[in-house]
Each structure stands twice: as structure tokens, then as C-alpha cells.
Amino acid sequence: DTEVTQTPKHLVMGMTNKKSLKCEQHMGHRAMYWYKQKAKKPPELMFVYSYEKLSINESVPSRFSPECPNSSLLNLHLHALQPEDSALYLCASSQDRGHEQYFGPGTRLTVT
Amino acid sequence: AQKVTQAQTEISVVEKEDVTLDCVYETRDTTYYLFWYKQPPSGELVFLIRRNSFDEQNEISGRYSWNFQKSTSSFNFTITASQVVDSAVYFCALSEGSNSGYALNFGKGTSLLVTP
Numbered sequence: 001d002t003e004v005t006q007t008p009k010h011l012v013m014g015m016t017n018k019k020s021l022k023c024e025q026h027m028g029h030r031a032m033y034w035y036k037q038k039a040k041k042p043p044e045l046m047f048v049y050s051y052e053k054l055s056i057n058e059s060v061p062s063r064f065s066p067e068c069p070n071s072s073l074l075n076l077h078l079h080a081l082q083p084e085d086s087a088l089y090l091c092a093s094s095q096d097r098g099h100e101q102y103f104g105p106g107t108r109l110t111v112t
Numbered sequence: 113a114q115k116v117t118q119a120q121t122e123i124s125v126v127e128k129e130d131v132t133l134d135c136v137y138e139t140r141d142t143t144y145y146l147f148w149y150k151q152p153p154s155g156e157l158v159f160l161i162r163r164n165s166f167d168e169q170n171e172i173s174g175r176y177s178w179n180f181q182k183s184t185s186s187f188n189f190t191i192t193a194s195q196v197v198d199s200a201v202y203f204c205a206l207s208e209g210s211n212s213g214y215a216l217n218f219g220k221g222t223s224l225l226v227t228p
Contacts (some may be wrong), residue, residue: 033215042203042218043157056215088155098145098207098214103157 003027006091006104013081014112021076021107023091031097032074034066035090037106043090049074050097081111115139116206116219124225125194133189133222135204141165145207146180146187147216152200163187194226 004025013019023032031050035043047066048056054066063085065077074091088108092101117136125131137146148160161171163180171178175192191198201223205216 042221043216045215048215090157092157098209100147100159100162101216102159103149105154105156108155 004091004093004102004104006089006107008107009105010108010110012110012112013078015081015083017081018077018079020078021089021091021109023074023076023093023104024072025093025102026072027093027095027102028071029093029095029102030071031094031099031101032068033092033094033101034074034076035092035103037088037090039087047076048097055097078109081109083111086110115217116204118202118204118219118222120222121220122223122225124227127196127226127228128193129226130190130192131194131224131226133191133202133204133224135187135189135219137185137187137204137206139185139206139208139210141208141210143209145214147205147207148178148187148189149203149205149218150200151203151221157203160189191224194224196226196228199224199226 007022033048034046036046037043045058046060049068052068063080067075088106090106091104094101115138144165146163150158168180177190179188201221203221204219207214207216
């Protein structure tokens with residue numbers, strides 16, 4: 001089983017809203033990732049969690065706040081987003097860093 | 113600087129044709145990993161293959177094959193007898209310890225359209 005689940009599938013939020021994206025995997029993977037993907041572009045790395053600790057933050061604005069409550073869950077808290085933050089947000093996990101990453105279906109976010 | 117170059121932006125073929133997607137990478141690490149992912153219109157990225165820098169053996173999996181050549185820093189992907197279901201964007205990616213701890217660095221992708 002190589003399934004990574006993400007909720008919600010779609011999200012529309014206003015610039016003053018607070019929302020959260022959720023990601024879950026049950027493969028025992030110790031690395032989890034958030035990527036942002038704009039239309040017709042490759043995914044861009046946002047955050048890396050390794051063994052439940054934030055190890056990489058690719059200079060992401062503070063309006064994006066990641067959280068790893070346990071080894072299976074990864075959240076992305078959103079607050080005061082801008083319309084240019086509208087994108088597909090992808091979660092991935094891997095056995096460890098350097099191993100193949102398995103991606104969830106993504107959350108398509110629209111900020112109005 | 114672009115570390116992974118996929119020079120072909122879009123390719124269109126007729127079903128049953130063979131097609132090769134090119135990938136050229138750049139790294140100074142001796143240990144690194146190369147990947148191919150498929151992203152169909154549904155949006156989910158599907159893992160296809162991972163190779164480490166010490167294993168230059170080519171690989172075949174059904175209609176898919178990969179040619180890894182360190183001498184030319186290339187990791188090309190060939191689909192034999194293409195099918196309509198192969199239509200997708202294909203990303204080549206590089207993972208290096210010196211770059212964000214083995215995070216995936218994607219090329220810009222090649223959009224493949226297979227028509228009946």
C-alpha cells in the first residue's frame with residue numbers, strides 16, 4: 001500500500017480565513033513533505049519533516065504554518081493568504097530522505 | 113541554475129509509436145538519486161522509478177525503459193508502443209544531499225499527448 005491521503009480535495013477561502021490542509025500516510029514513512037504546484041509548473045518544495053521534526057523550510061511566508069502531530073500526520077495551517085497562493089498543494093512521504101516519495105492527490109486551493 | 117533540464121516541453125505522438133523523453137541533470141555530489149514521475153490530468157504525481165548514482169544499469173518495466181548515462185549526465189525515459197493512457201506530464205527529478213537534504217528538484221516537465 002503506497003497511499004497518501006489528503007483532505008480536503010478542494011478548498012476556497014477568503015483572504016481573512018484560517019483553514020488547514022491535512023495529509024496522512026500509514027506506510028511507516030519517516031519523512032513527509034509539502035509542495036506547492038502552480039498550473040503548468042513543476043512542484044516546488046515548501047517544507048520537509050524528518051522524524052517528526054521540521055528539517056527544511058524553503059523560505060515559505062509565515063502565513064503557511066506546518067505541523068506534524070505524529071509520524072503519520074502532516075498539517076498545513078493557512079492564514080491571511082493572498083490570491084497568488086492559489087495552487088495545488090501536494091503532500092508526499094518517503095521511507096527516509098533520498099528515497100522515492102509517494103504523493104497524495106493534492107488539495108486544490110483557491111484564495112478569493 | 114536549473115539542475116534538471118527537460119528540453120522537450122511538449123511531445124505529440126500517435127498511438128503505438130515509441131517516444132523518448134530526455135532528462136539532463138547537473139550535480140557535484142557523488143551520491144545522488146534520479147527519479148521519474150508521471151502526472152496525469154487528474155493531478156496526482158505517480159512515482160515511476162528511482163536510480164542511485166552508483167547504479168548505471170538500464171531498467172525495463174513493461175513498456176517503460178530508462179537509460180542512465182553518467183558520462184552525459186542523462187537519464188532518459190522511453191515508452192514503447194505508446195497508448196492514449198500514457199498522456200500526461202512527465203517530470204524528471206534529482207535528489208542530492210547537498211541540496212535541502214535530498215529534497216526533489218524537478219525539471220519543468222514534458223507534456224506527452226498520445227492520440228489514437
